[in-house]
Amino acid sequence: MELNNRTVLIVGGTSGIGLGLARRFAAAGSTVIVAGRDTTKVDDLESVTIDVTDADSVARARDVVLAAHPDLNVVVTMSGVMLMEDLRDPAHAEAAETTIAVNLLGTIRTIDAFTPHLIARGGADIITVTSGIGYLPFPLMPTYGASKAGVHAYTEALRAQLAGTGVTVTELIPPAVATAGQEKVNPAALPLDGFLDEVTDLLSQDPTPNEIVVQAARRLRWAERDGTYAELLEARSQALNTLPGR
Ligand SMILES: NC(=O)c1ccc[n+]([C@@H]2O[C@H](COP(=O)([O-])OP(=O)(O)OC[C@H]3O[C@@H](n4cnc5c(N)ncnc54)[C@H](OP(=O)(O)O)[C@@H]3O)[C@@H](O)[C@H]2O)c1
Numbered sequence: 001m002e003l004n005n006r007t008v009l010i011v012g013g014t015s016g017i018g019l020g021l022a023r024r025f026a027a028a029g030s031t032v033i034v035a036g037r038d039t040t041k042v043d044d045l046e047s048v049t050i051d052v053t054d055a056d057s058v059a060r061a062r063d064v065v066l067a068a069h070p071d072l073n074v075v076v077t078m079s080g081v082m083l084m085e086d087l088r089d090p091a092h093a094e095a096a097e098t099t100i101a102v103n104l105l106g107t108i109r110t111i112d113a114f115t116p117h118l119i120a121r122g123g124a125d126i127i128t129v130t131s132g133i134g135y136l137p138f139p140l141m142p143t144y145g146a147s148k149a150g151v152h153a154y155t156e157a158l159r160a161q162l163a164g165t166g167v168t169v170t171e172l173i174p175p176a177v178a179t180a181g182q183e184k185v186n187p188a189a190l191p192l193d194g195f196l197d198e199v200t201d202l203l204s205q206d207p208t209p210n211e212i213v214v215q216a217a218r219r220l221r222w223a224e225r226d227g228t229y230a231e232l233l234e235a236r237s238q239a240l241n242t243l244p245g246r
Pocket of ligand 1: 011013014016017018035038039050052053078081082129130173174175177179180189
């Protein structure tokens, strides 16, 4: 995929990986719009307010973006929350509902809002965002893993449904990256810049791979195939000891 001369909307681009990727597209010579609930966090890029849990907000943001940028040809669905849950405490349900509303339904709503435009353009890209945790669960974040496994399955079906339309569908599968507080709790989290170097190299390949899997994500993406799944899941389950009362 070309990273220059594109018109790119990154929904969930007001911080972290999304903002970093937005700056990479901008540095490559593309026009970039970032979207999120709090656009005051960004002062170096054009931005638009969106809450992906609210269908009206998504439709409004779509109208604003397409009125100003009828040549929009890349949409990235980056919005996500990463919440811990104790499944022995029924109060986890609120976190579960928020996670599905943002990560899974928010992705679906955003794609629905822009797909007719992207098909009409004829040559466009949708980039969805999952996680290594969608392939190898992290038991402290059960609904998070479920939401990302859901986005993976949805992405596969979307790619099949859009085949022949000129719209390419690519799944970005980050491992732990040092954003959103990960840098404080996970010493293995990748520095954002190094992660983005790998991501932009992989995205630039022609043809673009269906899945963008940086080196550190491969052991998660392929654990089941590699026969390491049970062992890695057991190791990741140790984190449950950090829950109160365990
Ligand atoms: N960091 C990691 O280790 C890691 C690993 C694997 C996958 N990922 C995925 O990568 C993506 C970005 O994560 P990050 O680490 O960069 O976290 P982040 O800095 O917290 O970014 C999350 C983005 O989602 C937006 N967002 C949250 N709720 C929203 C809502 N209701 N409506 C619209 N936008 C919303 C936030 O913007 P506002 O707050 O302005 O709304 C922000 O722009 C997420 O999908 C995450 O699951 C991250």
